[in-house]
Amino acid sequence: MSNVRDFGAAGDGEQDDTAAIEHALHDGDGVLEFPTGRYRITRPIEVRLAEHGPLAVSGSGGTAKLIMAGAGPALVLVGTHTTSAAPAGFRPEEWRRERMPTISDIEIEGAHPQADGIRIDQVMQATLTGVLIREVRTAVHIVRRARNVLISGCHFYHNTGIGIHFDHVNLHQAIVVGSHISYCRRGGLRIEASEIRNLQITGNDIEYNNHESFTGFEPEPTAEIYIDAREGSIREGTITGNTIQATYSPGGANIRMIGNAPDVNHKAGLWSISGNLIGSQENNLHLTSVRGVTITGNVIYSGHSRNLLIEHSRNIVVGDNVFDHNPDYEPGELCTGIRLVDSVDCNLHGLMIQDGQAGRHTIKGAGPQSREALVEVVRCRRVNLAGGQILEGAPYGLLLEECQDTLISGCTILDGRTPPLMQAAILWRGAGRGNLVTGCRVGTGPAGAIVAEPHVRQWNNLPG
Numbered sequence: 001m002s003n004v005r006d007f008g009a010a011g012d013g014e015q016d017d018t019a020a021i022e023h024a025l026h027d028g029d030g031v032l033e034f035p036t037g038r039y040r041i042t043r044p045i046e047v048r049l050a051e052h053g054p055l056a057v058s059g060s061g062g063t064a065k066l067i068m069a070g071a072g073p074a075l076v077l078v079g080t081h082t083t084s085a086a087p088a089g090f091r092p093e094e095w096r097r098e099r100m101p102t103i104s105d106i107e108i109e110g111a112h113p114q115a116d117g118i119r120i121d122q123v124m125q126a127t128l129t130g131v132l133i134r135e136v137r138t139a140v141h142i143v144r145r146a147r148n149v150l151i152s153g154c155h156f157y158h159n160t161g162i163g164i165h166f167d168h169v170n171l172h173q174a175i176v177v178g179s180h181i182s183y184c185r186r187g188g189l190r191i192e193a194s195e196i197r198n199l200q201i202t203g204n205d206i207e208y209n210n211h212e213s214f215t216g217f218e219p220e221p222t223a224e225i226y227i228d229a230r231e232g233s234i235r236e237g238t239i240t241g242n243t244i245q246a247t248y249s250p251g252g253a254n255i256r257m258i259g260n261a262p263d264v265n266h267k268a269g270l271w272s273i274s275g276n277l278i279g280s281q282e283n284n285l286h287l288t289s290v291r292g293v294t295i296t297g298n299v300i301y302s303g304h305s306r307n308l309l310i311e312h313s314r315n316i317v318v319g320d321n322v323f324d325h326n327p328d329y330e331p332g333e334l335c336t337g338i339r340l341v342d343s344v345d346c347n348l349h350g351l352m353i354q355d356g357q358a359g360r361h362t363i364k365g366a367g368p369q370s371r372e373a374l375v376e377v378v379r380c381r382r383v384n385l386a387g388g389q390i391l392e393g394a395p396y397g398l399l400l401e402e403c404q405d406t407l408i409s410g411c412t413i414l415d416g417r418t419p420p421l422m423q424a425a426i427l428w429r430g431a432g433r434g435n436l437v438t439g440c441r442v443g444t445g446p447a448g449a450i451v452a453e454p455h456v457r458q459w460n461n462l463p464g
Contacts, residue, residue: 002024002025002027002028002029002030002031002032002033003024003033003035004017004020004021004024004032004033004034004035004039005035005037006024007020007021007023007024007027007028008020008023009021009024009034009037009039010037011034011035011036011037011038011039011064012037012038013037013038013039013040013065013067014040015040016040016041016042016069017039017040017041018041018042018043018045021039021041021045022045025045025047025052026052030052030053030054030055030056031056031058032055032056032057032058033058033060034057034058034059034060034064034066034106035060035063035064036060036063036064037063037064037065038064038065038067039064039065039066039067040067040069040111041066041067041068041069041070041074042069042070043070043072044070044072044073044074044075044076044119045074045075045076046076046078047075047076047077047078047101048078049077049078049079049080049097049098049101049123050079050080050093050097050098052097053096053097054097054098054099054100054101055077055101055102056101056102056103056104057075057102057103057104057106058104058105058106059104059105059106059107060105061105061130062105062106062107062130062132064105064106064107065106065107065108065109066106066107066108066109067109067111068108068109068110068111068112068115068116068117068136069111069112069115070112070115071112071114071115072114072115072116072119073115073116073117073118073119073141074108074115074116074117074118074136075103075108075117075118075119076118076119076121077101077103077118077119077120077121077123077126078121078122078123079094079098079101079121079122079123079124080094080098080122081094081098081122081123081124081145081147082122082145084147084172085124085147085148085172085173090124094124098123098124099124099125100124100125100126100127101123101125101126101127102127102128102129103118103127103128103129103131104127104128104129104130104131105129105130105131106130106131106132107131107132107133107134108131108132108133108134108136108139109133109134109135109136110134110135110136110137110159111135113137113160114137115135115136115137116136116137116138116139116141116161117133117136117138117139117140117141117156117159118131118133118139118140118141119140119141119142119143120140120141120142120143120146120149121142121143121144122143122144122145122146123146123149124146124147124148125147125148125149125150126142126146126149126150127149127150127152128140128150128151128152128154129150129151129152129153129154130153130154131154131155132154132155132156132157133154133155133156133157133159134155134156134157134158134159135158135159136159136160136161137159137160137161137162138159138161138162138163138165139156139159139161139162139163139164139181139184140156140163140164140165141162141165141167142164142165142166142167142169142171143167143168143169144168144169144170145169145170145171146169146170146171146172146174147171147172147173148172148173148174149171149173149174149175150174150175150177151164151174151175151176151177151179152175152176152177152178152179153177153178153179154179154180155179155180156179156180156181156182156184156188157180157181157182157183157184158182158183158184159183159184159185160184160185160186160214161184161185161186162184162186162187162188162189162190163181163182163184163187163188163189163190163206163209164176164181164188164189164190165190165192166189166190166191166192166194166196166199167190167192167193167194168192168193168194168232169194169195169196170194170195171194171195171196171197171199172196172197172198173197173198174198174199174200175199175200175202176189176199176200176201176202176204177200177202177203177204178202178203178204179204179205180204180205181204181205181206181209181224182205182206182207182208182209183208183209183211184209184210185209185210185211185214185222186209186210186220186222187209187210187222187223187224187225187226188206188207188209188223188224188225188244189201189206189224189225189226190222190223190225190226190228191226191227191228191229191234192226192228192231193228193230193231193232194229194232194234195232195233195234196232196233196234196235196236196237197235197236198236198237199234199236199237199238200237200238200240201225201237201238201239201240201242202238202239202240202241202242203240203241203242204242204243205242205243206224206225206242206243206244206245207224207243207244207245207246208245208246208247209222209223209224209246210222210223210246210247210249210252211247221249221250221251221252221253222249222252222256223252223253223254223255223256223281223286224244224245224246224253224254224255224281225239225244225254225255225256226253226256227255227256227257227258227268228256228258229257229258229259229260229267229268230258230259230260230267232267233267233268234257234267234268235267235268235269235270235271236270236271237270237271237272238271238272238273238274239255239271239272239273239274239276240272240273240274240275240276241274241275241276242276242277243276243277244276244277244278244279245277245278245279245280246279246280246281247280248280248281248282248304248366249281249282250282251282252281252282252283253281253282253283253284253285253286254278254279254280254281254283254284254285255273255278255284255285255286256283256286257271257286257287257288257290257293258288258289258290259288259289259290259291259313260289266289266290266291266313266314268289268290268291269290269291269292269293269315270291270292270293271290271292271293271294272293272294272296273285273293273294273295273296273298274294274295274296274297274298275297275298276298276299277298277299278298278299278300278301279299279300279301279302279303279326280301280302281302281303281304282303282304282305283303283304283305283306283307283308283309284300284301284302284303284306284307284308285300285307285308285309286306286309287309287310287311287313287316288311288312288313289311289312289313290313290316291313291314291315292315292316293313293315293316293317294316294317294318294319295308295316295317295318295319295321296317296318296319296320296321297320297321298321298322299321299322299324300321300322300323300324301322301323301324301325301326301336302325302326302334303334303335303336303337304334304361304366304369305337305369305370306337306338306339306371307323307336307337307338307353308323308337308338308339309338309339309341310339310340310341310343310346311340311341311342311343312341312342312343313343313346314343314344314345314346315345315346316343316345316346316347317346317347317349318338318346318347318348318349318351319347319348319349319350319351320349320350320351321350321351321352322352322353323336323337323338323351323352323353323354324336324352324353324354325354325355325356327356333356333357333361333363334356334361334363334366335355335356335359335360335361335369335371336353336354336355336356336374337353337355337369337371337373337374337375337376338351338353338374338375338376339371339375339376339377339378340376340377340378340380340383341376341378341379341380342378342379342380343380343381343383344380344381344382344383345381345382345383346380346382346383346384347383347384347385347386348375348383348384348385348386348388349384349385349386349387349388350387350388351375351385351387351388351389351390352388352389353374353375353388353389353390353391354389354391354392355374355391355392355393355394356392357392357417359392359394359417359421360394372395372396372399372427373393373395373396373397373398373399373427374390374391374392374393374394374396374397374398375388375390375393375397375398375399376398376399376400376401377398377399377400377401377403377406378399378400378401378402378403379401379402379403380403380404380406381403381404381405381406382404382405382406383403383406383407384406384407384409385398385406385407385408385409385411386407386408386409386410386411387409387410387411388411388412389411389412389413390411390412390413390414390425391412391413391414391415391416392414392415392416392417392421392422393413393415393422393425394415394421394422394423395421395422395423396422396423396424396425396426396427397413397414397415397422397424397425397426397442397443398411398413398425398426398427399426399427399428399429400426400427400428400429400432400435401428401429401430402429402430402431402432403428403430403432403435404432404433404434404435405433405434405435406432406434406435406436407435407436407438408426408436408437408438408440409436409437409438409439409440410438410439410440411440411441412440412441413425413426413440413441413442413443414441414442414443415443415445420443420445422443422445423445423446423447424444424445424446424447424448424449424450424451425440425442425443425444425445425449425450425463426440426442426449426450426451426452427447427451427452428450428451428452428453428456429451429452429453430453431453431455432453432455432456433455435455435456435457436456436457436458436459437450437452437456437457437458437459437461438457438458438459438460438461439459439460439461440461440462441461441462441464442461442462442463442464443463443464444463444464448463449461449463449464450463
């Protein structure tokens, strides 16, 4: 191992250890060891793997800290990989010199307003484990090209930029697992203008990003997980088993996925969102112009506008989720709600959604809730809503407007509050064709049970 102290590093937090660390990097044996201490650097430590060979950076079980007192990333990994992750795509020299650079068990702290954590540039099998990065702009910045990235058991905390930023990158086979990503001003994990395939975000705690503790920053709308494919394409991903919570921010979301214009091929989709706890933002899940997303087995709560907002999307399956408010905070409540707009070929089944007792926001500063029903389906085509419970909606349980070929079946739409606030279980208005409500248990309010246009066929429903 190349102990940086043997090359002149002091590790006292005062001396500039940049030159000593670079000396250890260039003249050492490839294992850069930082004993317990605080190592102040003033410029990025750049590792060009093709020249340097295999690299491991070790911080002695997390007891060593790099203090980045200059602009830019503390550590930069630069590779030369340009093809796919298939075995034939790797040159022999890449396996010899560039495979699996590893950074483990070290802390990076920013001491400059333009300091960053780690940059990964055109690298294969970059592996970060047990890394703490805080007080920088962006903790981990992945650019140009990356294959088989693994980020495991890390902490990215209180940064003015982004926790993990996939930025104009061609990325395949990446996993972010078992990490804490919190209090990062511009979001926990952000993807922009990239070509992404096979990204797994699993078992993490991603919360309180864009937090109110940041002062003096523009209130840019962001998300805990922000996926933007208005440039590039982002497909084949999973968001599974995470806690994804937030402090409310105007225009914010827990998960925000944006494709391109709806009249062309949707460039974001083929994603599975399952088994997560998702709560406390303007919109918990906000999908725009995406195709092929399944949302199942989640608990989704406390959306200031909506729990789920889907716009200009298609081939969306929403099944067996709980949409709820948190009764621990009564009488302070946030409403719940689902809204689909201008979308086609969507299935919602096994839905459990229940509003609070007040039927409106009662939390100070939450603002008005601009909704007409607990579940709203507007200008959609070929939507099936089956086997759901829509409870305590106000003023309506379910609103459908200008929909075609839409089927509502086997749903329970009731208001058990005292006094009830629901005007009718279903309000169906506007032009349409091929629509059916069947086999539903529907409550009756002052406007009736089902208020619908003549083109809506009703069969075998139980009002009361």
